[in-house]
Amino acid sequence: xxxxxxxxxxxxxxxxxxxxxxxxxxxxxxxxxxxxxxxxxxxxxxxxxxxxxxxxxxxxxxxxxxxxxxxxxxxxxxxxxxxxxxxxxxxxxxxxxxxxxxxxxxxxxxxxxxxxxxxxxxxxxxxxxxxxxxxxxxxxxxxxxxxxxxxxxxxxxxxxxxxxxxxxxxxxxxxxxxxxxxxxxxxxxxxxxxxxxxxxxxxxxxxxxxxxxxxxxxxxxxxxxxxxxxxxxxxxxxxxxxxxxxxxxxxxxxxxxxxxxxxxxxxxxxxxxxxxxxxxxxxxxxxxxxxxxxxxxxxxxxxxxxxxxxxxxxxxxxxxxxxxxxxxxxxxxxxxxxxxxxxxxxxxxxxxxxxxxxxxxxxxxxxxxxxxxxxxxxxxxxxxxxxxxxxxxxxxxxxxxxxxxxxxxxxxxxxxxxxxxxxxxxxxxxxxxxxxxx
Numbered sequence: 001x002x003x004x005x006x007x008x009x010x011x012x013x014x015x016x017x018x019x020x021x022x023x024x025x026x027x028x029x030x031x032x033x034x035x036x037x038x039x040x041x042x043x044x045x046x047x048x049x050x051x052x053x054x055x056x057x058x059x060x061x062x063x064x065x066x067x068x069x070x071x072x073x074x075x076x077x078x079x080x081x082x083x084x085x086x087x088x089x090x091x092x093x094x095x096x097x098x099x100x101x102x103x104x105x106x107x108x109x110x111x112x113x114x115x116x117x118x119x120x121x122x123x124x125x126x127x128x129x130x131x132x133x134x135x136x137x138x139x140x141x142x143x144x145x146x147x148x149x150x151x152x153x154x155x156x157x158x159x160x161x162x163x164x165x166x167x168x169x170x171x172x173x174x175x176x177x178x179x180x181x182x183x184x185x186x187x188x189x190x191x192x193x194x195x196x197x198x199x200x201x202x203x204x205x206x207x208x209x210x211x212x213x214x215x216x217x218x219x220x221x222x223x224x225x226x227x228x229x230x231x232x233x234x235x236x237x238x239x240x241x242x243x244x245x246x247x248x249x250x251x252x253x254x255x256x257x258x259x260x261x262x263x264x265x266x267x268x269x270x271x272x273x274x275x276x277x278x279x280x281x282x283x284x285x286x287x288x289x290x291x292x293x294x295x296x297x298x299x300x301x302x303x304x305x306x307x308x309x310x311x312x313x314x315x316x317x318x319x320x321x322x323x324x325x326x327x328x329x330x331x332x333x334x335x336x337x338x339x340x341x342x343x344x345x346x347x348x349x350x351x352x353x354x355x356x357x358x359x360x361x362x363x364x365x366x367x368x369x370x371x372x373x374x375x376x377x378x379x380x381x382x383x384x385x386x387x388x389x390x391x392x393x394x395x396x397x398x399x400x401x402x403x404x405x406x407x408x409x410x411x412x413x414x415x416x417x418x419x420x421x422x423x424x425x426x427x428x429x430x431x432x433x434x435x436x437x438x
Contacts, residue, residue, distance in 0.1 A: 029054070030053070030115035031116035032050040032116065032117070036191065037195060037197060040097055043129075048109065049093065049095050051091050051184070052092045052112075061073055063108055074096050074097070079217075084210030101125035130405070134401075135163050136399070136400040141369040142170070143186070144172045144173065150189065169333065171206065175206075201215075202227075202285060204286035208249055236280055239282045243256075248287075288306070290365060322363065326363050328408065329364070333367070335370050337396060337422075339390040340387050346387065364427055392422050392423060398413070406430060408428075410423070
């Protein structure tokens with residue numbers, strides 16, 4: 001029996017159509033997406049990072065006028081990034097650093113190539129020197145699903161409230177998922193904030209897959225350690241970002257614990273010698289040394305790894321940070337907000353009974369991991385610890401205003417209460433006699 005004459009042509013069309021759907025869901029785009037900024041640590045500069053799906057030139061056009069031609073040009077490079085998932089999806093990550101920017105001046109820019117340009121974005125170049133008052137948005141644990149803090153952060157950014165963002169680990173939940181498509185979606189979500197402000201990061205536990213490859217590829221931080229640890233100066237502060245994760249994912253190399261520790265000690269020594277110019281030292285790392293949450297995380301253990309180091313004695317950070325007088329330690333990981341009294345080795349070192357944060361004799365810890373993700377909020381233990389000053393189980397983020405060399409203002413914004421300030425504290429330190437606790 002012979003098939004009907006139209007049978008094979010019909011089947012051929014169906015086969016071709018199905019192959020076409022599988023092979024060519026549309027030509028890969030040369031249009032830039034996932035645009036975000038970072039500060040490379042060099043005064044008068046800003047790095048623009050973006051993604052395309054085909055290799056193209058990497059150019060940023062920028063200028064001072066909101067409309068009309070953009071007369072300034074900067075070129076950069078791209079690198080292919082192959083995600084570790086089964087599809088081995090390939091992205092092209094572009095980086096261009098703008099230099100000789102006028103401090104405090106607003107620029108308009110677009111990025112891309114003749115094959116496709118982004119829309120126009122605006123940013124304000126960071127001011128130079130120590131004598132100005134940076135304003136920061138600080139948070140961790142922001143996901144592509146349930147990103148509660150993001151709408152208000154977008155509005156804050158549009159109103160010019162911040163000079164930079166500190167994202168203290170855990171992005172997207174998780175950037176590697178669905179062959180890195182979740183990472184793409186997250187980077188698109190944060191673009192209205194991150195394309196307007198330097199978006200400074202540190203790695204969290206949710207970045208671990210394929211040796212933190214999505215984190216390392218997508219973000220452009222200062223230094224030459226793939227964004228795992230670095231430092232930079234901002235107004236009166238020296239800010240140090242580091243990886244708590246080297247203590248937990250030892251299969252990527254125990255040597256990283258020692259390398260980071262030695263780098264931290266060297267950086268802190270230099271920062272202490274520079275206290276006259278930059279009086280504040282601020283650290284950011286994902287997993288806290290202390291917390292009073294009702295879970296089994298590292299920070300709930302008396303001898304936490306971040307605090308005491310490997311085997312309770314190797315490369316612990318509390319003694320190091322105390323020795324060099326770190327003023328403020330920013331953490332996330334717990335999906336809540338907690339402010340500690342000034343603390344060292346479980347002892348409270350308040351400045352005084354009436355003014356605990358005026359000239360405190362130990363570092364101040366802030367845990368701010370409630371920006372919103374699919375894992376929801378983390379409950380607290382029923383009874384707060386003696387060293388816990390304020391606990392807030394609500395979605396939100398932190399505002400950090402480094403007013404000058406003696407005053408820092410910390411506020412916690414609640415998204416559950418429509419932007420209400422639910423914690424408000426000043427940390428005050430005199431300039432003289434700075435700054436070692438020992």
